[in-house]
Amino acid sequence: MKDRTADKSMLRRLRFTAVVLSFLLFSLVIVRLFYMQVINYDFYETRAMSNQTRDKTLYPARGTIYDTNMKPLAISASTEMLILMGNKLESDEQRAYIAENLSGILGMSYGDVFAKTQSTSRYIVISRGVEKDAADEVRAFIKANSGYDKFMYFLNDSTRYYPYGNFLSHVLGFVGSDEQGLSGIEYVYEEELSGTVGRSVTATNPRGDEMPFEYEIYYEAEDGHSLVLTIDEVLQHYLEKNLEVAYNDNKVRQGVTGIVMDVNTGGILAMATYPDFDPNEPFVLTNDDVVKELATIKDADERNAKRSEELDKQWNNKAVSFTYYPGSTFKIITASTGLEEGVISTSSTFICGGSYKVGTRSISCWKSDGSHGTQTLAKAIQNSCNPAFMQIGFKIGKELFTKYVEAFGLREKTGIDLPGEAVGLYNLTQDIDLAVYSFGQNFTITPIQLITAVSAVANGGTLLKPYLVKEILDKDGNVLESFGRTEIRQVISSETSEIMCGLLEGVVKYGTGKNAYVAGYRVCGKTGTTEKIAEQLQTGADDLRVSSFVAFAPADNPQIAVLILLDEPTVQPVTGGLTVAPVIRRFLEEAMPYIGVEPQYTEDELKSKDVTVPNILGLTLEKANAVLKAAGINGITSGSGDTVTDQLPAAGSIISNNANVMIFMGGSAPDTPITMPDLSGMTLDRAQKTLQNIGLYVKVEGIKTGTGNVIVTKQSIESGETVKYGDVIIIELSDMDQRAT
Numbered sequence: 001m002k003d004r005t006a007d008k009s010m011l012r013r014l015r016f017t018a019v020v021l022s023f024l025l026f027s028l029v030i031v032r033l034f035y036m037q038v039i040n041y042d043f044y045e046t047r048a049m050s051n052q053t054r055d056k057t058l059y060p061a062r063g064t065i066y067d068t069n070m071k072p073l074a075i076s077a078s079t080e081m082l083i084l085m086g087n088k089l090e091s092d093e094q095r096a097y098i099a100e101n102l103s104g105i106l107g108m109s110y111g112d113v114f115a116k117t118q119s120t121s122r123y124i125v126i127s128r129g130v131e132k133d134a135a136d137e138v139r140a141f142i143k144a145n146s147g148y149d150k151f152m153y154f155l156n157d158s159t160r161y162y163p164y165g166n167f168l169s170h171v172l173g174f175v176g177s178d179e180q181g182l183s184g185i186e187y188v189y190e191e192e193l194s195g196t197v198g199r200s201v202t203a204t205n206p207r208g209d210e211m212p213f214e215y216e217i218y219y220e221a222e223d224g225h226s227l228v229l230t231i232d233e234v235l236q237h238y239l240e241k242n243l244e245v246a247y248n249d250n251k252v253r254q255g256v257t258g259i260v261m262d263v264n265t266g267g268i269l270a271m272a273t274y275p276d277f278d279p280n281e282p283f284v285l286t287n288d289d290v291v292k293e294l295a296t297i298k299d300a301d302e303r304n305a306k307r308s309e310e311l312d313k314q315w316n317n318k319a320v321s322f323t324y325y326p327g328s329t330f331k332i333i334t335a336s337t338g339l340e341e342g343v344i345s346t347s348s349t350f351i352c353g354g355s356y357k358v359g360t361r362s363i364s365c366w367k368s369d370g371s372h373g374t375q376t377l378a379k380a381i382q383n384s385c386n387p388a389f390m391q392i393g394f395k396i397g398k399e400l401f402t403k404y405v406e407a408f409g410l411r412e413k414t415g416i417d418l419p420g421e422a423v424g425l426y427n428l429t430q431d432i433d434l435a436v437y438s439f440g441q442n443f444t445i446t447p448i449q450l451i452t453a454v455s456a457v458a459n460g461g462t463l464l465k466p467y468l469v470k471e472i473l474d475k476d477g478n479v480l481e482s483f484g485r486t487e488i489r490q491v492i493s494s495e496t497s498e499i500m501c502g503l504l505e506g507v508v509k510y511g512t513g514k515n516a517y518v519a520g521y522r523v524c525g526k527t528g529t530t531e532k533i534a535e536q537l538q539t540g541a542d543d544l545r546v547s548s549f550v551a552f553a554p555a556d557n558p559q560i561a562v563l564i565l566l567d568e569p570t571v572q573p574v575t576g577g578l579t580v581a582p583v584i585r586r587f588l589e590e591a592m593p594y595i596g597v598e599p600q601y602t603e604d605e606l607k608s609k610d611v612t613v614p615n616i617l618g619l620t621l622e623k624a625n626a627v628l629k630a631a632g633i634n635g636i637t638s639g640s641g642d643t644v645t646d647q648l649p650a651a652g653s654i655i656s657n658n659a660n661v662m663i664f665m666g667g668s669a670p671d672t673p674i675t676m677p678d679l680s681g682m683t684l685d686r687a688q689k690t691l692q693n694i695g696l697y698v699k700v701e702g703i704k705t706g707t708g709n710v711i712v713t714k715q716s717i718e719s720g721e722t723v724k725y726g727d728v729i730i731i732e733l734s735d736m737d738q739r740a741t
């Protein structure tokens, strides 16, 4: 990353020459100043008070951080810095006077300003990042107080702004009050972003005015470089929106995190953790409960310690730092290993009797109400059957199993360009370890490791290095360095990769991943839910779960992978298939068309596809019926006029294609207010009839059919609220039989 091109070393030589030249020039001025101050001391002392030079630090502008389409996400704006020459102050009265007048303008406390004025330094930075309005007020204050211009002045400064607030906060990170990167990209790329500080020394006359040019030495500040991220602002927005919904819907205690990766390059397209924070004010705690809790702590030291612990938690990027049992999502790795080593094939069968014996211990399948019986490999993955995977684990053996875990990069940092990347615990020695490791228990990995490994399974078998910065630009926008696909190693063959894509598509089509199904798209995925054993032992709680889902699409030519993980969801039942799969679906529904993958509907999907209601106002009944028919909708007529005077629902509404549109031939549709009923737990059929009976329409999201226990889990209007006759209600269905871990 640091190897420079020939052009750059030329640049460096030029820069070196410039530094030498300015050093010589600087020495001349020093000699001159030395002459003024020492040799000719009396002469100048009689004319000057004591200050003959003004030494200014010149701050460079920090580089911009852009998303992949050059949307600026972190920018530096010109501001000013207020400097006070403490050696010129005469009394505490004066210090108090300054603090009284400036604290309000600068948004500081009286005490803070007063404390700063105590120093006798000639260069006290009272405040950085002062914006124009405040600076103008300070200038008016200086002007109104005779002589104040001799010891108070402004320098140019630059201030970091994050125009979209909380957006991408954990990835961007933030800067401290001295504009130095403290976390995230801002921290990792501090050297590239920060630029070089400049300096100017100017002689001043007795009145404090700057003397003519010959007495000035000037090192120009060198602005920082800009970064272009692999992050796509649109996908990031879709991810963040869905994480927030998932957090609230599932009353998640410890936060949610998600990563979207380009499986063919390793570029991170989106990465988020919720709750988030505003990098413009990173030290403000965003969790209200925490703020309330802090207020109850009496002891100041204790309160501060807790506060800084909570801030660390707030800034913590779980996507790279959180270690957890991957659970059943890891079955992707076990199956890939077994296929690659030839110890299993698509024609292998596995018997599940509800549990599996390892030595004297019996380890249960997640299916508590019976067993899975004899299953093909495809069924075993769809069922997420633990005994089947223990059998695969023993066919692989301990040594090979560990070899593949390492090859998939799960025992080392991925090397992503973010701070705080963790590595989990792995210690496979006994048979019992192999048994439970086979289905993802008792060893820990990070989310970034998992999605990187799964991307290798999806992309034909190559493990790639995940990365966030794709280009470094100079201040004129020229590309200085660029980064792309970095291959770590080939882990599995393209044949194994292809088989895995088929098997994982089956999980979403027929298995525990059904709730991630997106009409028109071939989605591959795997659920995973595990207990936080260590934390449960520590706290005595028994309901601490991590629920996750990893997916990629489309099955025939994988482009993107997405992993979403909920740390301690509390709405029961907690399973990857029920808790996270719908979140993945909502994300992919928006993301797939955005990345340019066209939907291809099957015949069944076309039958249950939604339709957009056409405009039939003003048409004859015959014409109106023809228009509706062409759109695949039936009409029900009311009245007997010549032309359509009203319709329900309104043109443009999206409804299920088996709904009837009301055609009013004379008069208009009733405007009766309706109280929204509670649909939760109803089947699609019952929900549709319930709404139809009171004059409401339905648009369905999520799976629409299925032999399982498919019921309404979400409705766009809460029960009890008032809606209008003919309104369209969006409902979401989930298959409640997806209880696999």
Ligand SMILES: [Zn+2]
Residues within 6 Å of the ligand: 352, 353, 354, 365, 366, 367, 371, 372, 373, 383, 384, 385, 386, 387, 388
């Ligand atoms: Zn089973």
